[in-house]
Amino acid sequence: MIISASGTCMGCLGSNDLLPYPSKGRKNGASSETPLHLALYGVRSDAGAVLHYHGCWTVLAGEAGRSGKWVPSMILPEFAEFAAGEGICIVRRLPPGSDELADEAAAAAKCNPAHGLILRGHGGVVWGETPEEALFAAEALEETARLDYLYRGREWLFSGKEE
Numbered sequence: 001m002i003i004s005a006s007g008t009c010m011g012c013l014g015s016n017d018l019l020p021y022p023s024k025g026r027k028n029g030a031s032s033e034t035p036l037h038l039a040l041y042g043v044r045s046d047a048g049a050v051l052h053y054h055g056c057w058t059v060l061a062g063e064a065g066r067s068g069k070w071v072p073s074m075i076l077p078e079f080a081e082f083a084a085g086e087g088i089c090i091v092r093r094l095p096p097g098s099d100e101l102a103d104e105a106a107a108a109a110k111c112n113p114a115h116g117l118i119l120r121g122h123g124g125v126v127w128g129e130t131p132e133e134a135l136f137a138a139e140a141l142e143e144t145a146r147l148d149y150l151y152r153g154r155e156w157l158f159s160g161k162e163e
């Protein structure tokens with residue numbers, strides 16, 4: 001696996017910011033979310049690339065979903081179907097970088113028809129056959145969440161209060 005180094009800027013990744021895992025001899029180690037990435041590659045044979053991000057609209061969608069799932073409106077169906085299908089699983093709030101988060105995300109990803117998961121109170125994690133497809137999944141999820149909030153945000157205010 002190749003993964004970003006801890007503390008790198010995702011908006012300006014260079015080849016020096018990517019390292020093989022496991023690796024030695026670098027000042028910065030691998031991303032703190034290495035367990036999450038490893039767990040998802042382990043259960044998703046269709047994942048050639050996994051991206052994790054802290055998109056604010058995705059975080060907000062994590063507060064709107066009931067029963068561990070968020071189903072977006074289909075006002076932009078092409079994006080919504082790709083991003084979330086018939087609903088995207090929400091992994092409960094767990095410490096970032098923890099093995100517990102990795103284990104629960106892997107369990108949710110096994111039976112998830114969408115291209116990603118929402119990590120409640122944290123962000124999104126998406127996958128694709130290529131890095132470009134994974135990036136599209138992240139953009140689709142973030143934009144679907146934004147559109148959905150603008151379209152029916154009042155419903156969100158009353159729907160996601162359970163913990």
Ligand SMILES: [Zn+2]
Binds near residue numbers: 053054096122
């Ligand atoms: Zn994170």
